[in-house]
Structure formats: structure tokens, C-alpha cells
Amino acid sequence: MVRKQCWDYIIFWQNLVIYMATARCCPADCALRSDWEDELRAEKEMLSGESVTEFHRLLKLLGHPLRLNIILMLLKRDHCVCEFFFVFEDPQSLISYNLKKLKEGGLVESYYRSNHKIYKLNETMVPVIRKIAGAVRC
Secondary structure: OHHHHHHHHHHHHHHHHHHHHHOOOOOOOHHHHHHHHHHHHHHHHHHOOHHHHHHHHHHHHOOOHHHHHHHHHHHHOOEEHHHHHHHOOOOHHHHHHHHHHHHHOOOEEEEEEOOEEEEEEOHHHHHHHHHHHHHHOO
């Protein structure tokens, strides 16, 4: 009985594979096909645009956990570099390196207040970062 069930299971999967290999994903009707092709051309243009490249660059910058944490801190207010050293237990060189990467990437800016270097979010990036931060926070 168990062999029969196993055999039926194998036959089912073989039939499914054959069906999937022969099933057509594109419409056969010529009228529908031109709409389908137009839709795919529009998607291809969208995927090859500069916005996708920019989004990829942004995701790479935020891909490091320390950089993401720095950005999340900067969403609340501007911070002195010494505050990052206090909050994170990473070496100063690593924090400075990641701040430099964020600055080069255009996500953060810095200014001096007295002898302290203060970091803040780039105003043009705040709406984008807020959307990403909304997805990150639980």
C-alpha cells in the first residue's frame, strides 16, 4: 500500500513537471500578445533606469549594521561623533570609516560646533530614509 502511494506521488510530480515544461506563460492571442509585450518593454525600461542604480547604491550603504544604526540615530537628532563612540562598542576607526562612507554616499553631512564635529542627515534623503526606517523598525 505504501509503495502504491509513493508511486502515485512520483507520477503526480512527473505529470506536473511535464505540464510546467509545456505550459505557455505568454498569451497566444495576437491582440493580447502586443499588450503583453508593451507591458514587458515598460518593465524592462523601468529596471534599467537610474533610479534602480541609485536604490542599489543606497541599499549597499545601509547594508552594514553599524551604518544602519548610525542612520537610525540621526533620524532623531544631530549627533556629535563622540556620541557614536559612546553608544557603539566598535573601535573608533571603524565608526569613523563608516561615517566617512555615509558622508561620501551623500546620506549624511557634517558641521562643526565649537570643537565638536556634528553629523546630520542630508535633508534631501530624509524622506527616503524614513520610509526605509519604517520597514526596519518592529
